Amino acid sequence: MKEWLLKKRWRIILSGTLIVTIPLIVLSTYIYLKVTSVLEERLLKENERLAQFTAHTIEEKLRAEIAFGKSYAARPYFLEGLIGGNKKEIRRHLMSLIENSNTIERVFITDHSGAQVDNYPFTPETIGKTFSARDWYKGLSKNWTPYVSEFYMRTAKPQRYLFAIAIPMRYNGKIVGCLVMQPRDDFIKNAVGSVDLAEALQEHMHIGHIYVVDRKGNLVYHPDYKMDRIIDFSNVPPVRNVLKGMEGIEKMIGPVHKLPVLAAYHPVSGWGWGVVVEQQSAAVLAPARKIRLALFIITGFMLLLGGFIAYKASALLASVKMAEENLAVTLHSIGDGVLVVDVDQEIVRLNPVAEQLTGWTEAEARGRKVEEVFRIISEETRLPAAIPIEEVLSTGLITGLANHTVLIARDGTERPIADSAAPIYDRSNEMFGVVMVFRDVTPERDAEKSILKASEQAEAANKAKSDFLANMSHELRTPLNAVIGFSEVLQDEMFGTLNEKQKEYITDILVSGRHLLNLINDILDLSKVEAGKLELELSTFPLKDALNAALCMFKEKAMKHSLKLDLEIEPEAEIEIEADERKLKQIMFNLLSNAVKFTPDGGSVSVQTRLISDVGAIRRVAQEEGRGSASPRQDSDFIEISVTDTGIGIKPEDIPKLFIEFSQLGSAYTKEYAGTGLGLVLTKRLVELHGGMIWVKSESGKGSTFAFSLPVRQASKPLPFAEEHLQMEKKPMTGKRTLIIDDDPKTIELMQKALMTEGYTVLSAPEGKTGVMLAKQEKPDFIVLDLLMPRMNGFETVEALRNTPDTASVPIIILTGMDLSLADKNKLKDQVQRIIEKGHLDKKQFVEMVKETIEGITS
Structure with a gap:
């Protein structure tokens, strides 16, 4: 085929023109059909939304009128007037109802059998008449709950078609009458108009209208009809569906103008009514016809452009043919796969190794685009990987494949590969192609996968442990809170005086319960850190206030044991820092708790704070004194906080055990100083979560200093x-x-x-x-x-x-x-x-x- 094209230049031009034009014509047709479909779908959805909105608006207005009527039907004087036959009192309430409503035109009251007792505005000819045959009475008396009737002709003058809202009247739990309200003739029109639907239909939805039907399918409102008679729309498809309680959209022939329309319908919940929104299809598709004309113009222009491009391309094919002859010197004896492409990224040569790896013979692959034969993906993401040929063509430089690249052969076999691509130049130093050399690296990748699998198994085991601890902590905390709470109730002697032995036992239960709860909380926090679920709630706060608050928690215990508590803050450290204030207090609580616990009576505990700008200094001190965490951040000043005590101290060989989970130092003090072995571990995790580090300096018998650093990070952020x-x-x-x-x-x-x-x-x-x-x-x-x-x-x-x-x-x-x-x-x-x-x-x-x-x- 290629040889046939090269023989005659007009064949090249015609082929190029057709290649450009045919897809464009197909694309133009597709765009027109797609735009038409999208316009119809969008307008149908918009109709559906408006139908739903209108139905909900009417429903809310009806419910508001029912609530208004119920407020009058429940008035004691009104009920007593009805029972006692006091028409003056009845008339007073009926007049009040009309005067306080701008939507009710007429109201009347009947006894429980439907016989009219009084009305307003007053019409004497209906007094005493029985209306038990009316739909409003049948619907109301069925369950004696408020009812909205179907469309009917009013008996009282002026006569007109309307609907009624009936409310039952109860006295001491018995039905004594019915309060019936007849809304104004523009009630539904105003309800529809309140949604600004008319403007929406005209400006955004072209030509259309909205109408409302009752439970029999009779029109209650239609902008093209005067409601002076019963107009049956029950055979209109959307009306049939909405009377069944359905909602939806459809195309149909409009019942009024007999033109194709796009309709949407939605029921008015609770009353059996429905709302229908219609629009003419012709108006909807007008923009699509304009788009079709524009596409035809563009297609004609692209036809001329395609011919010009094809003419130019014919001149280039001669140079491509020469490049192919030059690439014939590619050696097939290379042990790696060799693939050669031209500047159009079409394959020119494959050596035998490349044929084996790709699954394509050279004859099958020649002339095909490189991505069709040389299909590579990322081993990690399984997404297509970039072929380096394009980069070589643009830069002229040797380019290697991305790490962890997989070649997918023709039969689906996958092989990890590596190596590079390089440009090919002719004697005039013009690039005419790219040669890519690649090899199978399956053995190396298998070794990497084995290492990765072992690492993932270890990580999964650690996560399973953390999840188990978290779940157990959740299950234990609720009953333990009850134990602590009821122990406090007993300790407060809310149910009687306790003797000394009982007080002692209750105190033991309370202390043990709180100790166990602290242990569970530490386990939960630690498991959250390890699972990566513990989040910082950052805020900006004065550092001095937070440290004072932490020290206040230990003042009573310090006084009890004659311990001296001190806080020393260098002037430049009296600043606001950005951190999680609650977790900073938790860090200080853990360190101060240990310091107070392990310091004999009469000793001292002090907190020192200073500002450090040299991150390297922090790292050097931590390494010299016994580091407990990773390196700190590099992009912030740091606050260094240290807690120093004159307690029992720690032996040098025991310092590495301090930050290991559930590790307690084996010494003569183990029984005397109870603990869980989690406090310092959690403290270390919380410090690292802030981007800081922690270390310890201690001498057995003389005391310890625990110090940690936190980045200042004073950027403005929202408070937690x-x-x-x-x-x-x-x-x-x-x-x-x-x-x-x-x-x-x-x-x-x-x-x-x-x-x-x-x-x-x-x-x-x-x-x-x-x-x-x-x-x-x-x-x-x-x-x-x-x-x-x-x-x-x-x-x-x-x-x-x-x-x-x-x-x-x-x-x-x-x-x-x-x-x-x-x-x-x-x-x-x-x-x-x-x-x-x-x-x-x-x-x-x-x-x-x-x-x-x-x-x-x-x-």
């Missing part, structure tokens, strides 16, 4: 959820009533006792759905909510409470055993006032947090 001021509506407290929603009876009982002791009135619900109903009825001053519950979880319960008008502004406190991610906290931040974790507080702290939260809102 716990420190933000949530923009909830403030609701003043009236009776200090709280609702507890939790599926754990022991947790509910514990919180009830704690809050009732402080004077709160406590309600409770065992799950979310019941809690929402109880909150709506009782309207508590605040709600304490768990997140892990059956059926409706805490997140769904919060959403339901905020979407209910009666509870939308009630403060919510989350009390959960879950370890919430930053994403979960952000999801809750605009909905609740506080999040409290069960594993990090006791009864007293819980009550104080509740008081602080509620008092902050009421103030």
